[in-house]
Structures are given as C-alpha cells and as structure tokens.
Amino acid sequence: MQETRTDRPLPLEGILVADFSRVLAGPLATMMLADLGARVIKVERPGAGDDTRTWGPPWSPTGSTYFESVNRGKESVALDLSDAGDLALAHELTRRADVLIHNFKPGTMSKLGLGYDEIREDNPGIVYCAINGFGSRAGRDLLGYDFVVQAVGGLMSITGERDEPMKAGVALVDVLTGKDAAIGILAALNARQRTGHGDHLEVTLLTSLLGSLVNQGQSALETGRSPGGMGNQHPSIAPYETLHTADGLIAVACGNDGQFARLAAAIGRPDLANDPRFTTNALRVEHRPVLLAELEDALTAADAATWVDRLNGAQVPAGRVNTIHEAVRLACDLELDPLIEVGPNHAAQIRHPITWTAYQPSEPTPPPGLGEHTDAVRAWLRG
Known part of the structure; x- marks a missing residue:
C-alpha cells in the first residue's frame, strides 16, 4: 500500500554541506543533496565565483545557463581563502558541516589546512569527498577535464563511427562522477549513524567513466580486443x-x-x-x-x-x-512531471529524477547570485 505524500522533512533535512567545488561534477552532486533536503553552502571566490558563471552563451536573464543547471537550492558565500579571516570562517564552516565536497587538485585543500586529516580532528563525523580527474597518486598533477577523460578513458572510441571517435553530447563523465560522489556520500552518512565516524572519499573522473563502460568494458577484458565505434548500432543485439x-x-x-x-x-x-x-x-x-x-x-x-x-x-x-x-x-505527456519552478525570473528546470511516495518536495530556491548569502553566512559562522 502506497503511503500518501506529506510535507514532512526531506531525507537529508538537517544535513549541512560545505561545497568547495566548482564547474560540474561537484556542483551536480551537491545540488542533488540540496534536492534531497540538505543545506548547501557554496564557497566561491570573491569577484569571480564558480568558473561556469562566465560559461556562455547561452545566458539567462540572471546569468549563465550552465551555472544555473547545477546550482539551485544553494547559498553562495564569497570567501577569499588566501585571507586569514576568511580562511578562519571556512574552517568554522567545515567544523560544523556534515559533508565537505571539493574538486581542487590533490594537495590544495591540505595546504589551506582544510584537508581531511586536519578537519576530522575537530569534526570526526565529517564525510569528506574529494573529486579529481586521475586520482591523488601517480595522476595527481594531471588536469581532469571531461572532454579529455572521454578521450583517454575509452568512451570516445566506442562512440560515433569506427573511423571517427565522438564525444557524448553532454559532459557525461562529469555527470557520472557527480552521481557516484552523491552515492558515496549517502553511503558514508548511513555508515556514520552506526559508527559515529565519517570517512574520506575520493571519486575520480577516470574511474567513474571506466565503471560506466559495463558490457563494453567487460567485452574488452574477456576477449582481449577493444570494441570500436558502431554509430547507433549495438554490438551484441540486432536490430x-x-x-x-x-x-x-x-x-x-x-x-x-x-x-x-x-x-x-x-x-x-x-x-x-x-x-x-x-x-x-x-x-x-x-x-x-x-x-x-x-x-x-x-x-x-x-x-x-x-x-x-x-x-x-x-x-x-x-x-x-x-x-x-x-x-x-514527451515526459510531460507521460505525466512524469519532469520540470520544477525555481522562482520568478528563472526558467523552469529539470527536476531531480526521483519521485517520492512519502515526501512532497518544496519549490527549491533559485541558483544564487555570487556572494548573495555572504553577509548572512558570515554572521552565522561568527555567532
């Protein structure tokens, strides 16, 4: 028997996320957490903010459509991490947070005193998620960009025609990585309920891509032959x-x-x-x-x-x-309710893909302006 949807708190109500990420994989993960009820505070560089704020066209009346696609439901605080006062506020945010997510190059956060080992001394329950391109070991100095990872990770070799490898039409590796990060965070939060301790997660673009190759990846491992592009055809099924x-x-x-x-x-x-x-x-x-x-x-x-x-x-x-x-x-015709409203002066957005039986999600706040919540968050952190 299905439970009637109510206005009770969403599953992650009361969870605080310190979001030091930018561009796509990290912001997508934190937006999904916000959609599930978490409070997400997005830390951005004063005067510049997330790189994607300038990624246009296309533009909306309030900014870049790229930025707006993965940043609804968040608060933006502008902190200069090279400034001692602002860095102290960032430390206070991580002390209070349940989750921290970032996608700086390996080692960057530790230099700021914001690495996992430093934070867990004051906050042993922190779930700390680091996203990068190629890991924190031999690949630590390689820059992780979706397009490059699609190439080196084998996805382009099986996309498009055999003689012309092709990227996917969206930054699919970033999307996969963001979803993997969100899954890992949710699992770590669940484990914390039993142990009282958080964890340090590392999610890389390359391993997320490899994990998505499924039958094509296993085919290569079993046969010793790498499959090639087949256009819109399936390698194992016809038609x-x-x-x-x-x-x-x-x-x-x-x-x-x-x-x-x-x-x-x-x-x-x-x-x-x-x-x-x-x-x-x-x-x-x-x-x-x-x-x-x-x-x-x-x-x-x-x-x-x-x-x-x-x-x-x-x-x-x-x-x-x-x-x-x-x-x-089509999704509207099939009564899947694919869109949500995020406030005046903003176009509708594609909603979180889960439909809840027991929860009635509220209308999310729109993607924040750069530093829109700086004063309020600074006051809260100093309180």
Missing part, C-alpha cells in the same frame, strides 16, 4: 539501432526473438522471423547489413510517427529521435 523511415529516423530496440517476430509482423514482413539468417539474435547480429536492408525497405513505406505508433502497439520498443524540447514534452 537495436536507428532505422530510416519515409521521413526520418526511429530507434528500434529488439531485445529478444519474440520482439523481433512482432516487429516483422508489424512492418508486413512476418517471413523475416522465419528466415534462417534471422531466427536468433546471434544470427541477426551476424547478418546485420542484410537484415537492416530488409527492414528499411519496409519502413520507408510510411512516416516515423506511423511506425512508432504501430510498433509500440505491437509491444516493440521504438521511438522517434527527439530534440530536447520534444523529449521534455
């Missing part, structure tokens, strides 16, 4: 790719023989399911070029919308290749 119709592409994903039989019937070619070249998935992968020619010959008889309706009606996974606006509209 599982984009196919041409009379007016555009559709994505079709047949994960088993039953779905393929229904696909064949829906496009008016039931004979394909009994063709000895196509009776099993392994055979369909082996004879993929011939199979695709047969399928597209039939699909070009009607438009994409017609085929999507017909295939979904036949319980064959299929969909149009949508723009972002079309994707959001």
Whole structure:
C-alpha cells in the first residue's frame, strides 16, 4: 500500500554541506543533496565565483545557463581563502558541516589546512569527498577535464563511427562522477549513524567513466580486443539501432526473438522471423547489413510517427529521435512531471529524477547570485 505524500522533512533535512567545488561534477552532486533536503553552502571566490558563471552563451536573464543547471537550492558565500579571516570562517564552516565536497587538485585543500586529516580532528563525523580527474597518486598533477577523460578513458572510441571517435553530447563523465560522489556520500552518512565516524572519499573522473563502460568494458577484458565505434548500432543485439523511415529516423530496440517476430509482423514482413539468417539474435547480429536492408525497405513505406505508433502497439520498443524540447514534452505527456519552478525570473528546470511516495518536495530556491548569502553566512559562522 502506497503511503500518501506529506510535507514532512526531506531525507537529508538537517544535513549541512560545505561545497568547495566548482564547474560540474561537484556542483551536480551537491545540488542533488540540496534536492534531497540538505543545506548547501557554496564557497566561491570573491569577484569571480564558480568558473561556469562566465560559461556562455547561452545566458539567462540572471546569468549563465550552465551555472544555473547545477546550482539551485544553494547559498553562495564569497570567501577569499588566501585571507586569514576568511580562511578562519571556512574552517568554522567545515567544523560544523556534515559533508565537505571539493574538486581542487590533490594537495590544495591540505595546504589551506582544510584537508581531511586536519578537519576530522575537530569534526570526526565529517564525510569528506574529494573529486579529481586521475586520482591523488601517480595522476595527481594531471588536469581532469571531461572532454579529455572521454578521450583517454575509452568512451570516445566506442562512440560515433569506427573511423571517427565522438564525444557524448553532454559532459557525461562529469555527470557520472557527480552521481557516484552523491552515492558515496549517502553511503558514508548511513555508515556514520552506526559508527559515529565519517570517512574520506575520493571519486575520480577516470574511474567513474571506466565503471560506466559495463558490457563494453567487460567485452574488452574477456576477449582481449577493444570494441570500436558502431554509430547507433549495438554490438551484441540486432536490430537495436536507428532505422530510416519515409521521413526520418526511429530507434528500434529488439531485445529478444519474440520482439523481433512482432516487429516483422508489424512492418508486413512476418517471413523475416522465419528466415534462417534471422531466427536468433546471434544470427541477426551476424547478418546485420542484410537484415537492416530488409527492414528499411519496409519502413520507408510510411512516416516515423506511423511506425512508432504501430510498433509500440505491437509491444516493440521504438521511438522517434527527439530534440530536447520534444523529449521534455514527451515526459510531460507521460505525466512524469519532469520540470520544477525555481522562482520568478528563472526558467523552469529539470527536476531531480526521483519521485517520492512519502515526501512532497518544496519549490527549491533559485541558483544564487555570487556572494548573495555572504553577509548572512558570515554572521552565522561568527555567532
């Protein structure tokens, strides 16, 4: 029986996060914690702030859309960590915090007296999360940027066509790393309830990427051969790719023989399911070029919308290749409520992906202006 949603506090209500991170992976992680009810105080450089405040176009009426995408629900305090007074306030913030997250180069925070070993002396329950590109050992001096990690981490080699490696359309490694960081923080907070002690977590862009390679990574380890780019095709399943119709592409994903039989019937070619070249998935992968020619010959008889309706009606996974606006509209049509409001003068944002049964999230505060909460936070830290 489902519990009725209430206005009771969100899961992380009462958790204080000291956010020394900037750009994407760290801010995404802390925004997710804010979405879950934590109080997040974002420490920024006076006069400059998070690098992404200047990353535009595009711009919103209040700043960079890049910055605003991962900083809602936070308070911004401008502290100059080279100034003794401001550094003392930063120390006081870490003494009170439940969580600290940063993505400075390894060693930087320790030089400021804000390393884990220094902080845990006064705050043994701190959950301290360091994000970097390549770890704090042999790769400590390498700069971690998403695009470079997509390249050196193997993702580009399996994205795009075989002769033209391609990056993902968003900074996917940063996103994966931010989510891994949030998972680690939540696990450490849970463990703290039993032990009373925090922990020091390190999350790297490279290991987060490697951990996301799943079947492609295991294929390389098992066979000794690195897979290459296959465009929109799946290396182990067919048909599982984009196919041409009379007016555009559709994505079709047949994960088993039953779905393929229904696909064949829906496009008016039931004979394909009994063709000895196509009776099993392994055979369909082996004879993929011939199979695709047969399928597209039939699909070009009607438009994409017609085929999507017909295939979904036949319980064959299929969909149009949508723009972002079309994707959001689809989620709205499916009653997934994908958007949230963050206050006047701000566009709607994509909400946190979890839908709660027992909690009714409140409207988050908008992404903060640089130093917007400096006076209030300084007063609180001095109190």
